[in-house]
Amino acid sequence: MSASVTVRVPAKVNVQLAVGAARPDGFHDLANVFLAVSLYDEVTATPAGTLTITCDGPDADKVPLDRTNLAARAAELLAARHGISPDVHLHIAKDIPVAGGMAGGSADGAGALLACDALWGLGTPRAELLEICAELGSDVPFSLVGGAALGVGRGERLTELPVGGDFHWVFAVADGGLSTPAVYGEFDRLTAGVHVPEPAASPVLLDALRTGDTSALADALANDLQSAALSLRPSLAATLAAGTEAGALAALVSGSGPTTAFLVKDADAAASVADALIASGTCRTARVATSPAAGATLL
Numbered sequence: 001m002s003a004s005v006t007v008r009v010p011a012k013v014n015v016q017l018a019v020g021a022a023r024p025d026g027f028h029d030l031a032n033v034f035l036a037v038s039l040y041d042e043v044t045a046t047p048a049g050t051l052t053i054t055c056d057g058p059d060a061d062k063v064p065l066d067r068t069n070l071a072a073r074a075a076e077l078l079a080a081r082h083g084i085s086p087d088v089h090l091h092i093a094k095d096i097p098v099a100g101g102m103a104g105g106s107a108d109g110a111g112a113l114l115a116c117d118a119l120w121g122l123g124t125p126r127a128e129l130l131e132i133c134a135e136l137g138s139d140v141p142f143s144l145v146g147g148a149a150l151g152v153g154r155g156e157r158l159t160e161l162p163v164g165g166d167f168h169w170v171f172a173v174a175d176g177g178l179s180t181p182a183v184y185g186e187f188d189r190l191t192a193g194v195h196v197p198e199p200a201a202s203p204v205l206l207d208a209l210r211t212g213d214t215s216a217l218a219d220a221l222a223n224d225l226q227s228a229a230l231s232l233r234p235s236l237a238a239t240l241a242a243g244t245e246a247g248a249l250a251a252l253v254s255g256s257g258p259t260t261a262f263l264v265k266d267a268d269a270a271a272s273v274a275d276a277l278i279a280s281g282t283c284r285t286a287r288v289a290t291s292p293a294a295g296a297t298l299l
């Protein structure tokens with residue numbers, strides 16, 4: 001058994017997030033087109049006498065270190081499935097904004113699962129790992145898989161998608177987070193009494209991904225949670241406008257927000273849009289990234 005195992009896991013942006021009406025279980029059916037981007041958390045699993053979590057990084061103070069941490073829950077679920085105790089120290093090197101709509105907690109859940117599976121020498125089949133991911137949260141299977149994928153159901157049932165080129169992004173990180181259930185709740189409030197169509201992936205958007213066509217992807221980006229996120233955090237409108245004025249091809253809220261995502265032509269445009277966003281004072285910071293990025297990977 002090795003002394004420790006480290007797994008690197010990407011953040012995501014939703015290039016299309018089509019949201020259906022609330023289901024009886026409170027969840028919403030989705031057509032969720034995930035794209036993994038090159039901002040990463042790293043999860044290191046080391047043998048220990050009991051399950052402990054530590055975290056470092058700029059947002060570390062916002063990460064729970066108890067059993068509610070998705071990394072801890074992943075270790076517990078995996079251990080329970082194999083009838084062993086989840087005695088491990090999990091260290092999270094956190095670079096993904098917390099509560100930002102970029103699936104950082106999901107990344108840590110998927111990362112911990114893969115790291116513990118390797119540390120404990122379990123060799124759990126991929127399909128079983130994906131089942132555990134779905135139990136941890138709707139976004140967690142995608143963190144394991146990476147690349148690009150269409151998620152249906154709650155977003156947990158994935159079909160991997162071909163991507164024909166690299167895309168360049170800037171992410172404006174907001175002060176404070178937004179609660180995902182609160183944003184879905186606001187979506188329900190805003191759509192009360194309105195017919196909400198069945199969610200469906202856009203063929204034009206899937207084609208833009210497949211061909212690696214940045215300007216076609218810019219035209220097709222869509223997020224049904226954007227109005228709800230803006231309703232809860234009106235200041236995001238100024239961030240979206242600042243990035244667009246600085247030359248982004250398209251701007252949208254990332255998932256449930258409050259991170260905003262800007263698709264740009266190339267790496268030079270990314271650097272200048274990031275500088276302009278920081279200078280605008282409408283966000284805490286701005287990060288550049290490319291996509292697609294690989295899913296959870298043993299280092």
Ligand SMILES: C[C@@](CO)(OP(=O)(O)O)[C@H](O)COP(=O)(O)OP(=O)(O)OC[C@H]1O[C@@H](n2ccc(N)nc2=O)[C@H](O)[C@@H]1O
Nearest residue numbers: 026027028101102103137138139154180181184254255256
């Ligand atoms: C909105 C999205 C877009 O990818 O992610 P974020 O932008 O927050 O990262 C996801 O749907 C979030 O997925 P995830 O954060 O894994 O959600 P879960 O833990 O499964 O569920 C948290 C809560 O979100 C709501 N929820 C989640 C998924 C879904 N299809 N319908 C929902 O209504 C429910 O209120 C649920 O109790």
Ligand SMILES: Nc1ncnc2c1ncn2[C@@H]1O[C@H](COP(=O)(O)OP(=O)(O)O)[C@@H](O)[C@H]1O
Nearest residue numbers: 068069070098099100101102103104105106108
């Ligand atoms: N490993 C983790 N990293 C970050 N947040 C976590 C983690 N585990 C549980 N959480 C909880 O999940 C909430 C949502 O965090 P996160 O996954 O970063 O955002 P989002 O759901 O917007 O993508 C946090 O506010 C925190 O309470």
